[in-house]
Amino acid sequence: MNSTYIKTIVVAVTTLLVVSCSGDKKKGIDYNQFKTEIQLTPDQTKSFDEITKKYQDLQEQNFQAAKAQGGNMDRVALGIKNEELRAQQSLEMAKVLDGPQMEKFNKFVDENSRKRPRYDNALLERIKTEAQLSEDEFKVVNAANDAFEKGFNDAHDVYHGNNDLAKEYWEKFDAQRKAAIKNTLTPEHYTKFEEIVKEVQFKGRK
Structure with missing residues (x-):
């Protein structure tokens, strides 16, 4: 699998709604x-x-x-x-x-604390090891994961303050993340991947 293909996967996943994000102050940890x-x-x-x-x-x-x-x-x-x-x-x-x-x-x-909306490093390591991914497969998992995080964050101003809408966006981008990964992994590897990430769900924004 060459780098051009991997870049194509990233572009496909990141064809998402892009909006401006002016941002606002979070409440923070008490x-x-x-x-x-x-x-x-x-x-x-x-x-x-x-x-x-x-x-x-x-x-x-x-x-x-x-x-x-x-x-x-x-x-x-x-x-x-x-x-x-x-x-x-x-x-x-x-x-x-x-x-x-x-x-x-x-x-x-x-x-x-507010977590980054992505598979964290510990989970990524589990995916790579337990699903026995090749280096090329793992590159696509990482690229799709990065694209998911960027897409969800870029839509922040649309769903800000509305957890129900945020959940809709999260699930939309998660489906695109999984679709990109499914197109790359072998069926056996993808089945194991699904098993590992099955507990990953949207969590309300703090």
């Missing part, structure tokens, strides 16, 4: 809520507040920089930057919280 769920010492509380404020400020800076792009706001890039900030925050927080507290903190952040 870290005060987390502090009611655990007991922190005064020193821990001080460091906890400093770290969370630092990364909330950095996230807001990233958002404002992306928003300044106007109709060209790159929500994919913004999502990647936010993932990186959460990882960095976790590393700093591990110096403040003990093991059990840190486990609860990571779980709280994971449950309350």
Whole structure:
């Protein structure tokens, strides 16, 4: 399978409704809520507040920089930057919280942060390994996954604030993602792929 074919698959998947996305500020994670769920010492509380404020400020800076792009706001890039900030925050927080507290903190952040609308890296690795995909097959899975994320994000201003409509768009783009993958994988590999991703469904926007 050559690169031209892979690019053709990407183009086919990304022939989606493209709209301008001006963006708006998200509510964000309520870290005060987390502090009611655990007991922190005064020193821990001080460091906890400093770290969370630092990364909330950095996230807001990233958002404002992306928003300044106007109709060209790159929500994919913004999502990647936010993932990186959460990882960095976790590393700093591990110096403040003990093991059990840190486990609860990571779980709280994971449950309350907005995820990128895509197969994450752990799931992609499962797909590649368990479905025994060739390198070319896996390239198409990645390309279709990237196109899905871009298409769903590009339609943000259409469904913003309406979870029912967001679900419709998610399912539409997911069907296109799977169609592109089905056209490339062998029947056996696609059957295994479907089994692995069967639990992946739309989750309401936070």
